[in-house]
Amino acid sequence: MRKFLAVVKREYVQRVRAKMFIVTTILLPVVMSLFGLVPAVILSIDAGSPMRVAVLDQTGKMYGPLRQAVASDDTDQDTPATPQNANNGRTPARPGLGNFIFEQVYPANQTPEQIRLNLDRRLREKQIDGYVILPPDFLDHGQAEFFNRNPGDVISRRMLQSALNRAVREQRLVEAKVDSRTRQDLFKPVELQAVKIGAAGRERDSGGSFALVFGIGFVMYLAILMYGQVVLGAVIEEKETRIAEILFSSVKPFPLMMGKLVGVSLVALTQLAIWGLAFSAFALYGVNLLASRGLSTNIPSIPFSHYLYFGLFFLLGYFVYATIYALVGSMVTTAQEGGQLAMPIILILVISFYLFFPVSRSPDSSFSFWVSMIPFSAPVAMLVRIVTQTPPFWQIALSLLIGFSSVLVIMWIASRVYRVGMLMYGKRASIPEAVRWARQA
Amino acid sequence: MVANGTTVKLDRVSKSFGEFIAVRELSLDVRAGRVFGLLGPNGAGKTTTIRMIVNITAPDSGSISLFGRQIDSTTQDRIGYLPEERGLYRRMRVADQLRFFAELKNVRGKEVEKKIDEWLERVKLSEWKNKRSIELSKGMQQKIQFITSVIHDPDLLILDEPFSGLDPINVELLKEIVLDLKRSGKTIIFSTHQMEVAEKVCDDICLLNRSRKIFEGSLREIKRSFGRNSVAVRCEGGDGVLDDPELVSKLVRHADEAQALLAPGADAQTLLKRLLTSGAVIGKFEMVEPSLNDIFITKVTESA
Numbered sequence: 206m207r208k209f210l211a212v213v214k215r216e217y218v219q220r221v222r223a224k225m226f227i228v229t230t231i232l233l234p235v236v237m238s239l240f241g242l243v244p245a246v247i248l249s250i251d252a253g254s255p256m257r258v259a260v261l262d263q264t265g266k267m268y269g270p271l272r273q274a275v276a277s278d279d280t281d282q283d284t285p286a287t288p289q290n291a292n293n294g295r296t297p298a299r300p301g302l303g304n305f306i307f308e309q310v311y312p313a314n315q316t317p318e319q320i321r322l323n324l325d326r327r328l329r330e331k332q333i334d335g336y337v338i339l340p341p342d343f344l345d346h347g348q349a350e351f352f353n354r355n356p357g358d359v360i361s362r363r364m365l366q367s368a369l370n371r372a373v374r375e376q377r378l379v380e381a382k383v384d385s386r387t388r389q390d391l392f393k394p395v396e397l398q399a400v401k402i403g404a405a406g407r408e409r410d411s412g413g414s415f416a417l418v419f420g421i422g423f424v425m426y427l428a429i430l431m432y433g434q435v436v437l438g439a440v441i442e443e444k445e446t447r448i449a450e451i452l453f454s455s456v457k458p459f460p461l462m463m464g465k466l467v468g469v470s471l472v473a474l475t476q477l478a479i480w481g482l483a484f485s486a487f488a489l490y491g492v493n494l495l496a497s498r499g500l501s502t503n504i505p506s507i508p509f510s511h512y513l514y515f516g517l518f519f520l521l522g523y524f525v526y527a528t529i530y531a532l533v534g535s536m537v538t539t540a541q542e543g544g545q546l547a548m549p550i551i552l553i554l555v556i557s558f559y560l561f562f563p564v565s566r567s568p569d570s571s572f573s574f575w576v577s578m579i580p581f582s583a584p585v586a587m588l589v590r591i592v593t594q595t596p597p598f599w600q601i602a603l604s605l606l607i608g609f610s611s612v613l614v615i616m617w618i619a620s621r622v623y624r625v626g627m628l629m630y631g632k633r634a635s636i637p638e639a640v641r642w643a644r645q646a
Numbered sequence: 647m648v649a650n651g652t653t654v655k656l657d658r659v660s661k662s663f664g665e666f667i668a669v670r671e672l673s674l675d676v677r678a679g680r681v682f683g684l685l686g687p688n689g690a691g692k693t694t695t696i697r698m699i700v701n702i703t704a705p706d707s708g709s710i711s712l713f714g715r716q717i718d719s720t721t722q723d724r725i726g727y728l729p730e731e732r733g734l735y736r737r738m739r740v741a742d743q744l745r746f747f748a749e750l751k752n753v754r755g756k757e758v759e760k761k762i763d764e765w766l767e768r769v770k771l772s773e774w775k776n777k778r779s780i781e782l783s784k785g786m787q788q789k790i791q792f793i794t795s796v797i798h799d800p801d802l803l804i805l806d807e808p809f810s811g812l813d814p815i816n817v818e819l820l821k822e823i824v825l826d827l828k829r830s831g832k833t834i835i836f837s838t839h840q841m842e843v844a845e846k847v848c849d850d851i852c853l854l855n856r857s858r859k860i861f862e863g864s865l866r867e868i869k870r871s872f873g874r875n876s877v878a879v880r881c882e883g884g885d886g887v888l889d890d891p892e893l894v895s896k897l898v899r900h901a902d903e904a905q906a907l908l909a910p911g912a913d914a915q916t917l918l919k920r921l922l923t924s925g926a927v928i929g930k931f932e933m934v935e936p937s938l939n940d941i942f943i944t945k946v947t948e949s950a
Binding site for chain 1: 663697700701702703719722723725727728729731732733734735736737738742746747749750751752791794795
């Protein structure tokens with residue numbers, strides 16, 4: 206036991222003290238938030254100059270509604286006064302939306318042909334950026350033409366199209382003599398409230414715990430991607446540095462392997478805890494800030510036992526996959542070989558992550574039961590079941606038992622393969638060889 | 647510790663890997679407080695034997711006892727082992743590594759700190775204590791590796807090819823340390839295929855060849871039993887005489903002299919007479935002990 210702890214301590218202290226650890230701890234969140242921010246920043250860049258669009262309104266009544274439609278989309282989304290929102294609910298305030306300067310072109314005494322030539326000239330001279338022709342039968346057929354210099358500007362075209370859409374709809378209703386009250390009522394959005402029927406009766410579920418499970422699954426995925434390779438490297442380290450034989454003259458392979466797994470895992474947990482604390486601090490600060498402005502954020506109320514399960518199944522998921530990395534590490538002689546052999550692990554991980562969806566649809570099915578018992582898929586599947594229709598306690602306990610015992614069994618196999626591989630030293634083990642080695646004394 | 651007793655005792659120990667038999671029915675006694683040479687060519691079974699003593703692999707049959715009791719994982723703590731395949735953690739500081747290896751032998755605390763300083767001083771690497779091992783030269787690393795095997799003050803020290811790759815000055819330094827350890831009552835098993843090195847360090851030897859023991863006993867005794875049947879000769883002419891198989895069974899020519907192993911039944915006086923009558927000019931004619939190498943070769947040929 207003391208030797209096991211010595212191994213744990215070495216793995217932990219050496220890694221936490223390393224520059225790499227400090228650098229990734231600080232830099233990774235920065236890089237991640239950059240990934241989040243940069244696209245938004247880039248999209249908002251061209252909002253600088255509004256697009257100048259000339260409108261030839263041959264119907265004679267669409268110019269006003271069009272302007273209104275574009276303008277209304279730019280104003281507050283939450284006011285139900287504009288029926289457009291209900292219909293077009295998927296568009297949040299896009300950057301640059303409503304960023305048009307309209308100019309009405311009057312036919313005066315010119316033929317449509319002359320007006321077009323005139324507009325073409327102005328387009329070339331860059332007095333305008335585009336023009337729209339609404340033909341006289343526009344309200345009936347809904348066909349209009351948009352001319353511009355840059356046909357690649359899909360965003361502007363779609364914004365213009367949706368504005369025209371709304372304007373036409375509005376105008377058609379006006380012409381059908383629907384008064385403005387009725388128009389508003391017609392477009393009133395639907396509210397679908399999810400109510401969970403639990404053992405305790407009806408309880409409102411805002412989907413918060415669901416999001417949390419998804420979040421946990423994601424963090425697990427991230428932790429395995431990041432630390433699986435580290436576990437692999439830690440197991441190979443003694444082979445590459447040729448220390449294995451010295452170690453085995455002092456400590457048995459199983460405590461050695463477990464020590465490595467636990468040591469590296471503690472490093473991973475330390476890093477995750479640092480990020481978690483920093484994130485919660487920011488989140489709390491943000492919630493307070495919103496609250497001080499009179500905005501209430503609803504923090505989902507989650508029973509305490511669920512937090513416990515979140516923790517346990519997160520650990521289970523992490524350990525099951527980290528253990529497989531350790532097993533791969535015991536079979537190979539260099540980190541490169543290990544990297545190749547470890548590829549399928551990611552695949553299994555992704556598949557079991559996607560089981561989230563079928564399980565959440567029918568958490569009580571026998572399919573859901575079985576996948577929540579298989580160690581690879583249990584963490585996500587069981588958590589989904591817990592937050593949807595909490596299964597009987599024995600199922601949760603059984604799933605944990607199966608999971609953690611398989612961690613021990615895999616580690617035991619890994620340590621045997623490792624030891625025999627070291628004694629044979631040289632080439633990497635094929636899978637049948639690994640099986641044979643594990644059986645050998 | 648058992649004074650003058652047996653530190654390690656192997657009783658008809660066998661070990662095979664699949665079809666390959668690495669060690670066959672090996673029995674031997676390593677006496678306390680002596681340097682025991684486990685000798686033999688590559689692949690003779692030396693490393694496998696050692697690994698069984700250190701409890702890395704278990705024998706298929708036979709028994710091994712250490713300090714008078716059956717080996718298990720606790721006997722490991724009393725052994726210091728420097729394997730032939732050895733290395734250091736690249737990015738770990740020297741002192742941290744030594745502390746770690748001591749902890750793995752269940753030794754910790756102030757005592758270890760003192761030992762670390764003493765040993766670094768002894769191999770003249772004190773100023774490298776807080777350097778990472780990648781910053782050390784290969785020779786320095788080997789000395790640190792040596793310390794990892796003695797840091798916990800073991801009663802039995804097993805060294806597998808400890809001097810390979812070391813420069814002569816460091817070989818001398820480590821040899822001194824080994825002899826000092828012997829003087830302080832430690833038992834040392836010394837495995838090598840370099841007979842010249844073994845000859846200078848070992849008290850007792852065991853010769854292994856192709857997984858079998860072919861000889862075991864004290865180095866003195868074996869040399870005495872072989873007698874002085876070897877002659878160092880430096881002469882001009884007389885080649886025909888030295889090549890006569892009735893007189894000389896084996897002739898090894900060095901740069902300026904030759905070593906002749908006398909054929910059974912022949913004696914040195916006859917050889918000298920024959921050389922003189924053949925008209926050779928003799929610069930040197932000296933009876934010498936057979937080298938361990940010669941003994942080994944003779945023994946191997948006998949056993950074949």
